[in-house]
Structure formats: structure tokens, C-alpha cells
Amino acid sequence: MTHELNTGGDRGYLRIATEEAFATQEQIDVFLRMVRDGTADKGMVSLWGFYATSPSERATQIMDRLLDLGEQRLRHMDETGIDRAVLALTSPGVQPMLDVAEAKHIAANANDRLADARAAHPDRFIGMTAVAPQDPDWSAAEIRRGAAELGFKGVQINSHTQGEYLDDPKYDPIFRALADTGQPLYIHPATPPDSMIDPMLEAGLDGAIFGFGVETGMHLLRLITIGIFDRYPDLQIMVGHMGEALPYWLYRLDFMHQAGVRANRYARMKPLNKTIAGYMRSNVLVTNSGMAWEPAIKFAQQVVGEDRVMYAMDYPYQYVADEVRAMDNMDMAPELKKKFFQTNAERWFGL
Structure with a gap:
């Protein structure tokens, strides 16, 4: 399975993570601070009580890599043949923060920092808004x-x-902004x-x-079954980890x-314009x-469509060169492999 992992498309495609x-x-x-003062939920205590405090090799490496938007990250991309990376503020973002003004301040600062990194390396980094x-x-x-x-x-x-989940009507301004800008929404797991x-x-x-996959898959199903894609038929929602099992x-x-719809079992479960599978083939993207x-x-x-499945590494939480080689070596037609690694991402992110 061993082969050199080079950037630049020497295998017929660029790799966009x-x-x-x-x-x-x-x-x-x-x-x-939230873990220390008892305001963190159980998931944050479990997740960040480990990654941000553990002396283990895994935790310390991940923390070091998360905070780097420069030479180390670019070196790791080069070493694994990743041409471009779509970057987002790590989970759970600012969403658990109880001080809303503080949460907005930190999200805006993170967006500004990412924009600076993208401007410094426009051919390597692609940004998603927090x-x-x-x-x-x-x-x-x-x-x-x-x-x-x-x-x-x-x-x-x-x-x-x-x-709280995005199917609550109070979050509609977010979907209106997505519709107005034509941007995809990536629903990333949280605990x-x-x-x-x-x-x-x-x-x-x-x-x-x-737990990540179970909770995030449920979130997407809540949105589908409440009719989000009937209200916003052009909306595209991305989920990772092979579609969180859906x-x-x-x-x-x-x-x-x-x-359930035929039986009128649940008040919120109304007829939709498409089946769940239909929405997965028209409005859901999988990495x-x-x-x-x-x-x-x-x-x-x-089952979802060749144009709707894209490559991702999940750096720095999963950084394994041989996984990239395994994807290179898939028994797959060259044109389909190029869609998987490159052109689907270019299409859906508007690159």
C-alpha cells in the first residue's frame, strides 16, 4: 500500500480535506474555566477535561496542532499529500458558553484569525464561519x-x-442567512x-x-422531518463520519x-414533499x-449519490498517513475518485 503522498495532483486529483x-x-x-467552576455540561467535562488537561501524548499533540494555523499544519498537509484544507473552529465552538456576549466575541475573533490565516495561505486554507x-x-x-x-x-x-436544536423556529434567521448567501451548513458533532x-x-x-454520531444524526433527522428542506429547497447540509450512520x-x-405520518402519531411529524432518502440525495452532503x-x-x-460524498481527514483528531494511502488505493474509477477527493468539494464549497 506504500506510495509517496505528494501534493499537486500527481495521482490525477488534488486532495481537499x-x-x-x-x-x-x-x-x-x-x-x-467552565470545567473548573462547574458550569460545563457533562460532555464538556469528559471531552475538554481530557484534551485540555491530560499529559497523554494524544492530548498534548492534538492541543498543539489545534492551535497552529501556520507552518506545522502546512507541513503535516504536505507530509500527507493534502492540497487544501477546509478549516472550522473546533467543536463545540462557542455554543456551550453561558455568557452570550463572550461567546460572540470569541467566535468573531476566531473568524478573524482564520481569515488572516486564509489570506496568508490562500491556496491551502478554506474557511467556514463560526x-x-x-x-x-x-x-x-x-x-x-x-x-x-x-x-x-x-x-x-x-x-x-x-x-437545543436548529429545528426550533427561533433559529430561522440562521437558515435565512444561509439561503441568502448560498452557503452550505456543516453540522459537526458535539458531545x-x-x-x-x-x-x-x-x-x-x-x-x-x-455518542457524537448518534446525537448529530438525530439532529439532522430532526431538521429533515420538520421540513427544513421544504422551506429552503436549495439548502445544503453537510455531515461527516460517513453521514453519521444515516x-x-x-x-x-x-x-x-x-x-408515523400516516398514523398521525406525532404532532410535529407532517407529510413532506420528499422521502428522507429523497432529501439525502438532494440536500445532504456526506464526508x-x-x-x-x-x-x-x-x-x-x-445511496446518497456520487456527487455528494467527499474526502475529509478530521485533522488533528485523526492524522494517519496510511489512511490517505488507503483512500488513494480504493478500487474506484478514476473519474469517481477525482469527484471524491476534489471536484465535489470544489462544487459544493464554491471553490
């Missing part, structure tokens, strides 16, 4: 600033905001809220191993959703972040 994280020190400082959904109107304005002034190509929201985390936490399953549940999701697994990628391409 579409879910790559960075952090700011003031963001991490607030996480630590927002503070605690203030939907401010977030809408920041989405417009990111698109018009900072040159960003999408928006990332880290699933729930203090246990589950306190209302659902306990059985996962006690088993060590609250984070990337399981592509593999599609048959049952559709069967049971339609049964393989953290899932360098050929069978899963091919299945998603089959």
Missing part, C-alpha cells in the same frame, strides 16, 4: 460577514446548543447534552466512538417515518471524516 479543525486559546481558556446560535440574529449577520468580507465558503455549527449522555458516559461511549438506516427511516473505509464510502456513493 473538508472537515479540519483549529482552536483559539481564548476558546480553550473558557472551556477550562457562529454563536445563542443569538440567532447575530449569527445570521456573522454568516453574511463571513461570506461577503472574510471569503469563507460555508458555516459550521456543532450540533446542539445547550440542549450529547446532559439529557441523553449518561448511559454513554458510563460506558465510555459519549465521544467520537459513538445512509445505512435509510430504508428503515423512510418506512417508519411514513408509517468520510474519520472513516477511511472503502466499503462505507462506496455504499454512501450508491
